[in-house]
Amino acid sequence: GGVRGNPNSGGRIKPGRDHIYLDPWNAEYFGGAEGVNDGDVWYRLAKEFRDPEFLWASEQAIFGGRPPLGQAVPPEYEAAYRERYQWFIERGIKPSVPGGQSKIGYYSPLKHRAPERLYLGPGRESGKPFVSFYIYDRNNNYMHCCDDAAGRLYEYCVDGAKFLHSSGKYNNRFWGQAAYDLLNVLPPDMAFPFKLEDGKMGGERDDVWKLASLSLPFCLNCREAPDSKNWFYDKSIKLFRRADDPEFGYAHGNVDGYWYLNNEYHLRSVYLGEFDRPTRLRNLRLAGPKGSITLAALDEIPERLKLSEHRGEEQVELTGADRAVAMRIVKDGRNGGRSLQLNVQPGTSLSVVLDGLDLKFDANDEYTRVSYDYRGSGAGMFLNEYTRPRYHRPHYNRGGILVRESLRTENSGDDSFGQFTYRNYFGAHSVWTRQTVLTEEGYLVVRDEYLPGPDVDGFQAAPNWMLNDEGDSEDAERHWYDAPAMSHAWWQTKRKRVLLYMHPDRRLEFGQVAHRASQDLGYAGLRSTFGRAILREGKKQVWLAVLRPFNEGVHPRTVAALINTKLNKNGLARATIGSMTVSINPDGDWTVDRR
Template sequence: MLTSETMMRIRAELKPTMEVRRFLGEAMKELKEDAEHGPQLALLRLKLLTEAWAEAREASELEEHPDRLHSAAHSGASIRQTLQSCFFSQGYYFQLLAQVRQLGLVDASLRRMAAAMAQDILKPAERAANNRSFLFALGHAHASRLFPELPEAEAWSAYAEGVWSDWYEPGDCYEPGYVAHNIKPVIELGLALGKDAELQSEKSQAAYRRYLDHISPSGLAIQPGDGGNQSAYVDALTLMAELTGDGAYLWAAKQALTAGEYGGYYNAKGGRLPADHVASTLEAKFADVGDVKPVRPPAAGGVQYMYPQTYRIADRLILNASRELFGKPYAAFYLNDRMETHHHAHEDNRGDLYHYEVDGVMYLKRSGWHKWAGQSNTFVVDDATSEFPFCYTKGLRSNHWYQASSNLRLLSDYMPSERFKQLYTTPESFKHAGEPVSGDETMLPLPHFYVDQESPHGVFLINPEGMAGKNEQLTVRSITISINTFPRGGEAKFPRSIAWYRDFREVAPSDGPVELLIKDIHLGGPKGKLSLVNLETFADDLEVTFYEDGKKGTADEKRVLTREEVRQMVSLVTDERMGEPALRVISGPGRLDLTWMGLQEPVHLTEEYQRVGFDYLYVSDVREFLRTPIRIFVNGLTCRSFYPDRQQGGVLKEAVSERQGEDSFGSMMYEGVYTYDSKWTRQTLLTEEGFLLVVDRFRPGAEADGMAGGPVWQIGRPEEQGLNWFDATADAQQGKKLMVYFHPQRGCQYGVQFQPKLWHDQAYAAYAKAELQSGREETFVSVIVPHDAAVSGVAVSGKANYHSLLVRPGEESKGIFTDIQPDGTVKVTLHPAASGQSTPLKLELSRDGGWRVSR
């Protein structure tokens, strides 16, 4: 029996606006971990929640405006509203109800109320292989089996089967950086639907092995999206071990659990489990695993693919020659060129070194949920006048031409197709998708709702044929330049009008109308450059519409301007600086859309034209514009990661992984990166001692001429630095520091930028930067050396910069020495002070991928 104090405590947790998922999560934890009281605690929480739902429904029926939508997906104005919108809550409730029913604790009254609640809150909602769909479907699957007599049960089951197929047919989830809430729920969904054979198939196990290889020899993991650290893997890996009987998953789960919260994700200060707690913690956590015994898996290195048995999208490059010992080096780079914010990953993190550890110490990592290349461990290109590598304070320059270039390939996920038809109104079941919209094909931008003609149960937020590579053919029929002018301090600031930038600053405040020039609206890619608008006849097929500040773009919100109004706002002028024609646009507070219709340009998004862009110059004073408040719509489509400034983009053309002994090499090459005509190759070499060499070779095209770029590394606050090296503490408790040493060369600038990021996440970005010249390949060499804190940065680098010299005569034989030969071969020598060895360690890496390590 539960004590009265316990029951009062749990009742006190119940509040109308609470996060129901956390209330239910406690119940599931209690049921699993407390054999004596867990079942009664879970039953009590279920009863209280069901009663709260009934009270909220009754109150809603008496109100004139019942249950108005709340802005948060996981907490609404009432328990009922949260249960209607929160996918976690739906999945957890009916999963828990099924478990308690198996124990014989569900009486007729609770069953009757729960059935009524299912009829009220369950509507086939989101589809696709993502965490939301899996949890929604988990609730529907259990409800269909708990209440088979209800008329809705067949539809619930069909929806759950549809979501299962969304995962099983391609054989993976499209959220590579979001582990805790996708793979475990989809396995549980399969079990609820009786898919035991499919869950143990080679296709499913190929997907499971991806997660296994994310766990380093010391148990650490960092996600390249917004997923978390190794703690997010434990339950999923345990379930895989139980399902397959493969002890490698149990080994990985135990390693991840004992790693605790170490690693610094979101600057967390947590550490590994204390040694005297490990045995008891492991025994308690894995008591129910059965006869499975942990087995150490082989090395995790190589190119890892999403959808390993179907689409084979290169996702990560993992360098790890062995997991035989706890401290073996491990480094992981993000390869994926298909991601967008919708996928719980981020568009501009190609080449990001998101995890680098040696001897169980995390030295470099992706530290949190941020999407910008300038806040990652990757290669950054920007306008030469911009603050580098990320814009915090400088803002834009007036009377300066900038190049806007967006990754057109993102739209393959959002273009409708013959099988996946587009909807223009928010489905009634989508109570989790924010404020509903209602419109037609004239909306700008168009909403992202798609129905599968072959399985019309629920609605997709993307077209899954995009990820499958089946939606690459686009006919450009219209192009829109959407100019936002945000009044200073207004309610509809940049983040609200251009959703999901995850930028909480007022980044583009205006005190009145803004004047700018626009020219060269084009597509670009392997096929060259294709002009879309002839400025001499710009008024032909041009429609200009205006929306008040913050409006979404529905038909009843827009105002089509008259020709006289257009002439006042848009005119053809000659740019005095360049002597070329340009459009002069005056945009008042609100949103001004310039849409050219009547186009008919069929293009392939990978083989022909990969980017869309234009040139722009602000005449007005925009020194406070930290970002460019302009969006591009193609055929009325855009998406959250489709922006005109600092868009990395790029198509992965090659990814290579090799190993010699316990030294590892990897490379990746992208075309169409930052501009449609530029190429970038990142080569990397990880030695068995844990030293990391990264060579970036960037060949700018004509579009990148005069821009600036270079590699960026996220480190702690540098305690020592030279002209071209930076030394920072990586783990104070273990007495470990990290040296980032850039090859010293004229024409480069080296620096460090303090970077506060989302929430409390922060780092210091050490960078090398050079101005780019069309056709001239720039080679950047980064040597990354972990070392004991007792050894100074000057000793490790071997460069004291006396008399302002980058390398003083005689310093070639001290610390770190780098050389770039005329044929592009990079040679690095780590002398004993840097390597900690008795003899020098030599690394060599050629342009064509040849490499060697000499000891």
């Protein structure tokens, strides 16, 4: 339909049409990653298999696809198509839109069937609305994405206009994990979701107790993952080799981890630091569905705790009097009690290692996260001497585990519904569920529910909506905002906008923060838009949002005036948009009523 998103790259439309019609054999509508023309790839596949759906995909990538039925196709488009696809015309092969409506997309669909994407929409015909979520939960190394953002809504398009697009290839590295359309949870002292002065994550204070953690499934396919049956880490090249053929090639991560084949974990040691300023540590623990194990309460100094001082590249283990001076027990803790204080001297840093552990368990289904509380700075962490995922941020490690039984997609006529749940989401016992209705008209209604565990008590959270940075207002007290579409299909001559309406809960703080995206989105200016809540352990927090497209020229207040939302004490969400009412129950029942 002339617009698309992509979870790993921009999917940006190349400007201008003249070059497409003048030279169709070198035409490219969507800019391909790494200089590869996607349309050429689909062309070769279509020719090899004489497949009309592959031919349709090639036409989309090269020409941008045809306009909706009832809108004339320009003669220059038809002429360019005949020149580019003459081989297919001679054989009577015509492009065919792939069938199907809402569905789950799988990574390795025939063998391992790992859920990767959730698609909502009435079909793929030009102009019809569609929404896509990236749900694969082992993505910290896959596709060179280097992120921790499973569950993000990476494309929302209606009538040839793209309103949301979150691409993850580099955002986590350069801009931070908040740069996605999903639920974000941050410590109480951080700017939410970005700092106003530079649009990046940060703002932590040394005098606030917070959580540092590492989700264990996040480690299982990373570049320094533990060994498994089929793959082992070759320290000489810092890459993985096949166990059955170690001389043949290599991989940049443990491939067994992509398929959930190495969930059995052996925890032998935990490394904390380096800490470059005085810091207090408390309650190093292992937790998950099976319960919680205290590895070291740190209300006294464990004998097997090793302490090292770092000066530049030099590292020395401290013993005796030096060790006694460098750390002591003090009366302070996240929830009272005592903690271990590291007395870091200027020009140095300290690290601690808890050694001598011998715990074997399932890292996906029994114990899923190593955590500790700290007050200070430099809360690094890695396990078993070298297991440390790239771009891991201990104080906001999302690390969600997809609950496959929660997955649902269905259609009622041309209305669509989808649902997914993640456990271990920012905390070992925290759960996020997102339920979404996409109506035939392209209205998007999203219900988010978060059950906070003890790790995130007092933290701040909100679904983060990334709108184009050309909205009409920055009023932080208002619960709705509007913005122009991020891009338009070549055939869409009307400029489109979208209004984001968030349920006006008095306990939420609404606002926007301007920031940039990475090169995946062309360094575009964006505004992260949110209704921030303060979390309390065991108390469910529910958010409700409506996204409603409209034509440029219509005043957004007119659009907002026709939207009304309700959330009752049982979690039932209702959104009225004009004469239509969308209802979503916590159990997944949903309706769209038109009057």
